[in-house]
Amino acid sequence: MGSARRWFAGAGVLFAAAWVWALRRLPERxxxxxxxxxxxxxxxxxxxxxxxxxxxxxGAAALFVGLVRFLARIPAEHITVPHPEHWKRPEHLARLRRLLAEDMWWFGAATLLLLAAVQVLVVRTAGMADPGLGPEGPVAIGVYSIVVIARAVWMVTRRYAVPRPG
Incomplete structure (x- = not known):
């Protein structure tokens, strides 16, 4: 199992742990x-x-697993990627599919981590005398957004750049 897929699996375990914790800690309201x-x-x-x-x-886990499986089967002409003249050549297509699958695992892991954080924040807020989200919610969403945008920029500018010969 690749590194990104392990991160996805680990994020899934963390999400499940947060859910079990919420099961034990949430009040009726x-x-x-x-x-x-x-x-x-x-x-x-x-x-x-x-x-x-x-x-x-x-749902999020199924979505990303489904995307990875879909990417393995989608015809090359339907894949949008920087420098398609390079990546869609038959000799590069298998590597392109591996890179895209890895990216989906990373995005899936980030999404599951955000959902785990949301569960923790809801449990924390539910236990407050004067419930309010506080700054942690917007910070979690902001960190997620920055990570996703940074990864997308890196993908477009570096990851899918045409490799230099040699």
Whole structure:
């Protein structure tokens, strides 16, 4: 199993651990949505929150596993990549598919880590006397966004650049 796939599997385990922790810690009334300033503006039952967390995690994991499998089968003419004149040649296509699959595993891992962090933040907020999200929620989303954007920029500018001969 490649490094990116291991990260994805590890993020899945961490998400599952956060879900089990939430199962043990959530009260019957759970904050499920927050306004722009971090105030709770919607509540849910414990069961609904746990089902939602599980559906989000399983759905995200299935999405990225499905994308990796899809990338292995999609015709080359439907792949959009920088420098297609290089990457879509028959001698480079297998490597392109490996690189794209690895990128999907990394994006999947980042997404599962964000979802795990959201679970932890909801559990923490549910236990507060005066519940509010605080700065951690926007920070988690900001870090995720920066990581995803930085990876995408690196992919376009470096990862899929035409390798230099030699």
């Amino acid at each position: 759970v904050p499920i949505h927050f306004g722009g300033s971090g105030e709770v503006d919607a509540w849910s039952s414990r069961t609904a929150a746990l089902v939602t967390f599980a559906a989000l995690g399983l």
